[in-house]
Amino acid sequence: MNHSGVMMTEKAYLTTSFEKPCPEFVNGELEERGLPTFEHGNWILAIAMYFRQHAEEWSIRVSPELHTWTKEDHWRIPDVAVFERDQPVEARLTKPPVAVFEVKSPNQTKASHYEKFVEYAAMGIPHIWFVDPEDGVLMRWKDGYLQPLPIFNYQDGRILFNVDEIKTLLD
Numbered sequence: 001m002n003h004s005g006v007m008m009t010e011k012a013y014l015t016t017s018f019e020k021p022c023p024e025f026v027n028g029e030l031e032e033r034g035l036p037t038f039e040h041g042n043w044i045l046a047i048a049m050y051f052r053q054h055a056e057e058w059s060i061r062v063s064p065e066l067h068t069w070t071k072e073d074h075w076r077i078p079d080v081a082v083f084e085r086d087q088p089v090e091a092r093l094t095k096p097p098v099a100v101f102e103v104k105s106p107n108q109t110k111a112s113h114y115e116k117f118v119e120y121a122a123m124g125i126p127h128i129w130f131v132d133p134e135d136g137v138l139m140r141w142k143d144g145y146l147q148p149l150p151i152f153n154y155q156d157g158r159i160l161f162n163v164d165e166i167k168t169l170l171d
């Protein structure tokens with residue numbers, strides 16, 4: 001069902017069950033997210049599995065599709081969120097996670113994610129990543145641009161790896 005443009009209150013949004021994929025909430029309107037495919041889901045699973053494998057070592061938690069409050073009247077749903085283990089567990093994130101990952105769906109463009117990336121950056125999320133399953137290049141949003149970066153480095157090496165390691169978990 002297409003929910004785009006449907007108006008509702010924030011309270012109604014947060015208490016309504018939607019069919020997958022759940023729309024995001026932007027300025028009182030529902031905004032559709034990309035339609036998932038096997039490759040889209042495969043990337044989400046690989047990213048989540050990679051961080052989950054290192055969760056204890058890096059003192060982190062990971063969750064797919066966690067509602068994230070980016071600013072007033074804006075609830076985004078990153079494909080994968082990674083957050084500090086000592087960060088209180090919330091049903092919906094209101095504090096910036098360590099990283100978010102967005103995986104492009106076939107009916108989306110890179111540009112369709114830019115507004116989200118700006119909101120994530122303004123929220124204080126230090127690592128904002130994007131991957132297009134067609135080319136498999138992981139890109140980091142930094143200083144207003146997407147740029148291919150081979151290394152994920154958080155807090156001067158506390159979490160450090162080559163992003164190609166995520167690809168080893170793809171089916």
